[in-house]
Amino acid sequence: MSPDQIARLAFYVLLLVVIGGAMLFELSGRGGRALRALLLWAVIIAGLAFGYDWWQQTYAPRQQVLENGARIEIPVGRGGHFHLEAVLNGTPVDFIVDTGATSVALSRRDAQAIGLELDALRFSGLAVTANGRVATAPVTIAEFAIGDAVDRDVRAVVIDSELQDSLLGMSYLRRFARVSFEGDLLILER
Known part of the structure; x- marks a missing residue:
């Protein structure tokens, strides 16, 4: 798998974790500190994946x-x-x-x-x-x-x-x- 594909896959997995976590948080009615921390880390990692994808588009090595x-x-x-x-x-x-x-x-x-x-x-x-x-x-x-x-x-x-x-x-x-x-x-x- 290429680095581009890995970054995209990581982004989509993290997006799923964030959306799924938010749904669990809302449905359970008791959002604990651990779940909030997990969601924060998921957002940070998704941001890093976005940044990597942007870097690949803009600054990836050429010929x-x-x-x-x-x-x-x-x-x-x-x-x-x-x-x-x-x-x-x-x-x-x-x-x-x-x-x-x-x-x-x-x-x-x-x-x-x-x-x-x-x-x-x-x-x-x-x-x-x-x-x-x-x-x-x-x-x-x-x-x-x-x-x-x-x-x-x-x-x-x-x-x-x-x-x-x-x-x-x-x-x-x-x-x-x-x-x-x-x-x-x-x-x-x-």
Whole structure:
């Protein structure tokens, strides 16, 4: 079980203890000191579980770029996805690594953040996603960096939908000699 799943499980168990304890307290009509202390500790532990969950979302370790960009290790994140941060045209962009995606797919928000003019894009392509068919606009990213590994003129598409996360698809992953999984790590090697 991952630390994320353990924290969630602990939270739900504590929530059950707090609610169950409150019900017992009310139903018994005689809330003793021990029960109040137990409930207080349950609330404290639930708060700690919430804090841990928030920390995992905000500050959990991201990828490690090793050997001058020749090896990138990406730990599994929330929901079992692998999240990678790249710098596109000087702007940090968070990606979900998606081996089911054909190409690099940018959300409209990320495309705008890296300096692409959305009004100038021609949404002439079509992509089939889990949410149905969406229009796409082909673009070229001048500089795509993951740590010290820098690629230039990377082809991508901008998705004309409410896509929140940009996707790092196979067109970019094929640049690596090896893409593998080692436990809860995704390894990219050049």
